[in-house]
Each structure stands twice: as C-alpha cells, then as structure tokens.
Amino acid sequence: MKQDLISSVQIILFLPLTTVGLAGQSFPGKPKIIRCRSLEKETFSCWWKPGSDGGLPTNYTLFYSKDSEEEIYECPDYRTSGPNSCYFNKNHTSPWTTFNITVTATNEIGSNSSDPQYVDVTSIVQPGSPVNLTLETKRSANIMYLWAKWSPPLLADANSNHLYHYELRIKPEEKEEWETISVGVQTQCKINRLNAGMRYVVQVRCTLDPGEWSEWSSERHILIPSGQSPPEKPTIIKCRSPEKETFTCWWKPGLDGGHPTNYTLLYSKEGSGFCASDIFWNSTSNNIFKVEEGSPYTVGFYRLLWIVMAQRRTSL
Ligand SMILES: *[C@@H]1O[C@H](CO)[C@@H](O)[C@H](O)[C@H]1NC(C)=O
Ligand SMILES: *[C@@H]1O[C@H](CO)[C@@H](O)[C@H](O)[C@H]1NC(C)=O
Numbered sequence: 001m002k003q004d005l006i007s008s009v010q011i012i013l014f015l016p017l018t019t020v021g022l023a024g025q026s027f028p029g030k031p032k033i034i035r036c037r038s039l040e041k042e043t044f045s046c047w048w049k050p051g052s053d054g055g056l057p058t059n060y061t062l063f064y065s066k067d068s069e070e071e072i073y074e075c076p077d078y079r080t081s082g083p084n085s086c087y088f089n090k091n092h093t094s095p096w097t098t099f100n101i102t103v104t105a106t107n108e109i110g111s112n113s114s115d116p117q118y119v120d121v122t123s124i125v126q127p128g129s130p131v132n133l134t135l136e137t138k139r140s141a142n143i144m145y146l147w148a149k150w151s152p153p154l155l156a157d158a159n160s161n162h163l164y165h166y167e168l169r170i171k172p173e174e175k176e177e178w179e180t181i182s183v184g185v186q187t188q189c190k191i192n193r194l195n196a197g198m199r200y201v202v203q204v205r206c207t208l209d210p211g212e213w214s215e216w217s218s219e220r221h222i223l224i225p226s227g228q229s230p231p232e233k234p235t236i237i238k239c240r241s242p243e244k245e246t247f248t249c250w251w252k253p254g255l256d257g258g259h260p261t262n263y264t265l266l267y268s269k270e271g272s273g274f275c276a277s278d279i280f281w282n283s284t285s286n287n288i289f290k291v292e293e294g295s296p297y298t299v300g301f302y303r304l305l306w307i308v309m310a311q312r313r314t315s316l
C-alpha cells in the first residue's frame with residue numbers, strides 16, 4: 001500500500017506542467033499541518049491549512065505511518081475535530097510511538113502533499129480549559145474572601161478521569177497585572193486580601209502531567225462589596241448606679257459602615273448564664289442600657305460580664 005501511494009504521488013509530481021494555467025486551473029497548493037494536540041494523552045487531533053485550491057474542487061487526505069510499522073494508514077475520522085482536521089481515537093493512538101503524518105491535497109489536475117509532521121502523543125498534550133468557573137464572596141471570622149469554583153475541562157469520553165493541576169489568576173478590572181495562584185489538584189480556591197468596593201477578574205487554567213497549560217478559561221467578574229464589613233467592636237464606656245437600685249451602662253459603637261446596626265447587650269449574674277438584653281438599638285439612638293432591679297437584687301451582687309455584640313442588618 002505504501003508503495004502504491006508513493007508511486008502514485010510520483011506520477012502526479014512528474015506530470016508535465018503544461019496543464020497548469022489552463023483557465024487558471026492548476027495543482028492544488030501545498031497544505032500545511034498547523035497543529036497536533038492531545039487533550040488527555042489518549043486521543044489526539046491534527047489540523048491543517050489548505051494551500052490554494054488551483055481553482056478546482058480539492059480533496060484533502062491525511063496519511064500516517066507509525067515508526068514501528070511499514071504500513072500507511074488513512075485518517076480514521078475527518079469529522080470529530082472540525083474542518084481540515086483528523087481525529088485519532090483511543091484505538092488509533094499509541095503512546096511512545098512517533099506518527100509520521102502527511103496531508104495530501106488532490107484536485108482533477110493533480111495533488112500536492114504537506115511536509116511530514118512527526119508526532120508523539122505524549123509531547124503534544126494540552127488539556128482544554130476548565131469550565132463553569134463561578135465566583136462568590138463569603139465571610140469567615142469577619143474577613144471577606146472570594147470563593148472560586150470550577151470543573152475540569154470537558155472531554156468527549158465522559159468516563160475518563162484525569163488528575164489536573166490548576167492555576168488561578170486574578171486582577172482588579174482596571175489593572176494590567178495578574179496575580180497568579182497555584183491551586184494544586186483541587187477545583188476550588190479561597191482568595192483573601194481583596195479590596196472592598198473593587199471589581200475583580202478571575203480565570204483558571206489546568207495542566208496534565210506531562211503537558212502544556214491549557215488556555216485560560218473564560219473570564220468571570222465580581223464586585224467585592226463595600227460596606228459589607230461587619231461593624232467594629234463597640235466599647236463599654238462606664239456603668240453607674242446612682243441610687244444602688246438601678247444601674248445604667250453606656251457604650252460607644254464602633255464604625256458601623258453607615259448601615260443600621262443592632263447592639264445586643266448580654267449580662268450575667270455571677271454563677272448564672274448569660275442573658276440577652278433583647279433591646280433594639282441602632283446607631284442613631286443613645287447607647288445606653290438600663291437594668292431595672294427588683295427588690296431581691298442589689299447591684300452589688302452582680303459581677304457584670306459585658307459582652308456587646310453588634311450585628312449588621314443582613315437584609316440589605
Ligand atoms: C505544491 O504547492 C507549492 C506551494 O503552494 C507550490 O509551490 C508547488 O508548485 C505545488 N506543487 C505542484 C506539483 O503543483
Ligand atoms: C476500539 O475498538 C474496540 C474493539 O474493536 C471497540 O469495541 C471500541 O468501540 C473502539 N473504541 C473506539 C473509541 O472506537
């Protein structure tokens with residue numbers, strides 16, 4: 001078969017060139033193999049760029065041989081990877097084997113072949129980009145952070161399972177420089193130290209060992225909310241009991257970020273649990289808490305444990 005092909009190519013090449021130029025028709029130009037790529041080391045595809053078509057309908061045929069074999073094969077699948085491509089599924093892919101690949105353009109007048117491309121599937125690995133990147137802002141221990149999640153790249157074979165390494169990059173929208181974070185094999189990442197009120201852009205990419213990085217995924221944008229920081233710690237200024245029957249405490253609120261803030265004052269009697277004052281205060285009212293005491297109690301018996309908790313109104 002190889003013999004046949006080679007001799008037919010030679011015959012075509014040695015045809016007299018007098019046919020060229022008739023009505024502007026000629027041999028097709030030389031096609032060029034532009035890229036071969038494997039998404040996961042198990043299958044691969046090659047793409048070519050056609051040369052001129054010589055003014056005639058032109059067919060493209062991809063032939064390949066393997067370093068260990070004499071035989072010449074034709075492309076098993078011209079469709080899966082789109083126009084001007086050849087897809088080699090698992091059955092047609094063997095690792096650690098060099099494929100010698102050529103594309104031949106043929107029209108009525110003759111044919112023209114590309115330069116051979118030598119391909120070892122393990123050296124052309126580049127996965128697709130991760131998909132479904134989603135961003136969310138979250139809060140933990142009063143620190144605002146960004147939570148990014150994504151999925152591994154899509155593969156034709158949904159059953160195949162590969163371990164990708166990921167990298168994430170982030171920048172404020174108006175800046176040029178990205179900060180890149182190495183994520184490892186997880187498909188999620190927590191990002192701290194972001195500025196409130198700023199819009200950020202995030203992308204992820206992945207790699208399969210051995211291989212190149214994928215393209216960056218499509219961009220996702222997120223606004224880190226301003227004013228969503230929790231209110232600052234309030235301070236108790238003083239407690240006074242003018243007549244030893246009631247007492248009053250005052251506190252100074254911390255910064256509330258301009259939002260209505262509730263303050264709850266908790267107190268306890270020595271040896272008993274906490275009691276919430278259940279009084280609604282907002283930052284515009286006086287920061288005074290008054291405990292009226294009934295007869296069995298006097299102030300002197302209290303060891304007061306003041307914990308003022310301020311909570312932001314969440315329904316913004
Ligand atoms: C093959 O294509 C190349 C480049 O397009 C061209 O120079 C050459 O003449 C073509 N060969 C034949 C036999 O037409
Ligand atoms: C590979 O070949 C086997 C056996 O011939 C066949 O069952 C299987 O479907 C083929 N796989 C692909 C991806 O073509």
Ligand SMILES: *[C@@H]1O[C@H](CO)[C@@H](O)[C@H](O)[C@H]1NC(C)=O
Pocket residue numbers: 065100101102116
């Ligand atoms: C690769 O294939 C082309 C076309 O079949 C052939 O001319 C070339 O000699 C082959 N290269 C090797 C190293 O076998």
Ligand SMILES: *[C@@H]1O[C@H](CO)[C@@H](O)[C@H](O)[C@H]1NC(C)=O
Pocket residue numbers: 057058059106107108
């Ligand atoms: C191109 O392929 C089609 C379909 O296989 C065939 O009918 C046609 O003759 C081919 N043309 C050339 C120039 O080889």
Ligand SMILES: *[C@@H]1O[C@H](CO)[C@@H](O)[C@H](O)[C@H]1NC(C)=O
Pocket residue numbers: 131132151152
């Ligand atoms: C990505 O998101 C789409 C739409 O939400 C969903 O249909 C698809 O299953 C997701 N893909 C993966 C790999 O999670």
Ligand SMILES: *[C@@H]1O[C@H](CO)[C@@H](O)[C@H](O)[C@H]1NC(C)=O
Pocket residue numbers: 260282283284285
């Ligand atoms: C805050 O308290 C002041 C004074 O008690 C009151 O007029 C105002 O309506 C309160 N604001 C809110 C948002 O509850």
Ligand SMILES: *[C@@H]1O[C@H](CO)[C@@H](O)[C@H](O)[C@H]1NC(C)=O
Pocket residue numbers: 261262280311312313314
């Ligand atoms: C603050 O108090 C108001 C009135 O009692 C209540 O409706 C609101 O839910 C409280 N907000 C928070 C964050 O506790």
